Amino acid sequence: MKKLLFTLVALLTVDSMFAQENYLYIPDFELTQEQAEAGVQEQALYVVAHFDQYVTTVDWTINLPEGIEFVSGVLCNTAKPHCYMYVIDEHDETDEFDVVLTLVRWDPELFGEYPHFIFTTTRGAFLCYNEDGSVCYGAPKWGGDGVEFRFYRIVVKIAPGFTGGNILIHTEPSCTDDPRGNTCTGGEWDKVCPITVEQPATQPAPTPTLSWDEETYTMTASCADHEVVLMINGVAVENPHTVIQTYEDQEITFEAYTKANADESSNSETVRETVIVPAMPVDPETAIKEMNAGKAIANVRYFNMAGQEMQEANGMTIVVTTYTDGTTNAVKVKK
Numbered sequence: 001m002k003k004l005l006f007t008l009v010a011l012l013t014v015d016s017m018f019a020q021e022n023y024l025y026i027p028d029f030e031l032t033q034e035q036a037e038a039g040v041q042e043q044a045l046y047v048v049a050h051f052d053q054y055v056t057t058v059d060w061t062i063n064l065p066e067g068i069e070f071v072s073g074v075l076c077n078t079a080k081p082h083c084y085m086y087v088i089d090e091h092d093e094t095d096e097f098d099v100v101l102t103l104v105r106w107d108p109e110l111f112g113e114y115p116h117f118i119f120t121t122t123r124g125a126f127l128c129y130n131e132d133g134s135v136c137y138g139a140p141k142w143g144g145d146g147v148e149f150r151f152y153r154i155v156v157k158i159a160p161g162f163t164g165g166n167i168l169i170h171t172e173p174s175c176t177d178d179p180r181g182n183t184c185t186g187g188e189w190d191k192v193c194p195i196t197v198e199q200p201a202t203q204p205a206p207t208p209t210l211s212w213d214e215e216t217y218t219m220t221a222s223c224a225d226h227e228v229v230l231m232i233n234g235v236a237v238e239n240p241h242t243v244i245q246t247y248e249d250q251e252i253t254f255e256a257y258t259k260a261n262a263d264e265s266s267n268s269e270t271v272r273e274t275v276i277v278p279a280m281p282v283d284p285e286t287a288i289k290e291m292n293a294g295k296a297i298a299n300v301r302y303f304n305m306a307g308q309e310m311q312e313a314n315g316m317t318i319v320v321t322t323y324t325d326g327t328t329n330a331v332k333v334k335k
Helices: 002-017 033-038 284-292
Strands: 022-025 029-031 040-046 048-051 057-063 068-073 082-086 102-106 117-120 127-129 147-151 153-158 165-174 189-197 209-213 218-222 228-232 235-237 250-258 271-277 297-303 316-323 328-334
Touching: 022 165, 022 189, 029 033, 029 040, 209 271, 218 228, 218 250
Parallel strands: 029 189
Antiparallel strands: 022 048, 040 153, 057 082, 057 165, 068 153, 102 117, 102 147, 117 127, 165 189, 209 218, 228 235, 228 250, 250 271, 297 316, 316 328
């Protein structure tokens, strides 16, 4: 009993893994930006068949997004739009490939009473239609002179300014018995078919501009509508950044890059500019004399060589003393 139950479960599992599907769809289609902006009067969209079983007729409906209008399709009612066709799918057990429906037209001058259209999904299997859309049985053999092969397609009109959308294909296949087995059992399928608009390739963020004010010893990095990072020796500083003078000339290299916005692929390249900050006009001896002249100190601040404030002197440090009379004095020391 346990063995029988296990076998039944296994069969159900295998059957669910290989569910049979029979539907039509339009492959993903992409418009160029120029086409989407200007609109397209007649755009052909090819129809592909995915049949896992033997299918004889297909009833299908096309639901279009805003901005797309149905123009034409063989054996389609343009008002709905709704299409109905006989389709013969020839296979052994299952289809391994999806195939575009093929429309075949006969030259009436060569074939006279022979039909004008057939549909097929695989080589050697077809059914014919008369010019008025009625079904004609006993179609001639595949190939021969005067036979024109075309992939089946629908034609749509795309309005200017189209930004993309989905076409929904609703398929209802019908079946008759087939001696080879694997006949379809009907069913309904809805397939979403995206119509997209080509997106421009994203570019890195634009390069920022560095500007140096020689009077205020201030460096500014800018780029319109972007955040810009300004650095000294690889360390980010405030933007704009003002350099504090010392009793010696300073050679400082600034670096900057622009951060990428959401529609950009990466940050910009780093730009560099080296500037010379001149020494203060007062020498250390004069500063000492001023300190001994009885000036009261209001506060003392410490800065590293990148201009960043520190809690106390550490290594090469710029000591900025502010007096109660509002004057300041800066001395570079090493601790």
